[in-house]
Amino acid sequence: MNGKTIVGALLIVLGIIGLAVGSVSYKDKDSTEIGPIDVTTTETEHVRIPKALSIAVLVVGGLLVVAGTRRRGA
Numbered sequence: 001m002n003g004k005t006i007v008g009a010l011l012i013v014l015g016i017i018g019l020a021v022g023s024v025s026y027k028d029k030d031s032t033e034i035g036p037i038d039v040t041t042t043e044t045e046h047v048r049i050p051k052a053l054s055i056a057v058l059v060v061g062g063l064l065v066v067a068g069t070r071r072r073g074a
Contacts, residue, residue: 004068011061018054023047 024047031040 002068004064006068008061008064008066008068011057011064013061015054015056015058015061018049018057019051022049024049 026045026047028043028045029040030042031038033039
């Protein structure tokens with residue numbers, strides 16, 4: 001396997017994950033100390049993964065896999 005095939009396979013996997021999951025959530029934690037008082041806030045953020053982006057990543061990954069498996073020359 002050459003580099004194009006490996007990168008293409010990784011992009012295909014990422015595209016499938018993007019289509020299956022649809023969004024990613026993460027927690028943002030801020031902490032501040034004001035004298036003896038400790039104030040902590042936690043927010044949950046959601047990032048949506050566009051379907052068009054996931055499909056584009058799948059297509060590019062497929063093209064890289066095909067390009068990586070072709071032989072040069074003959």
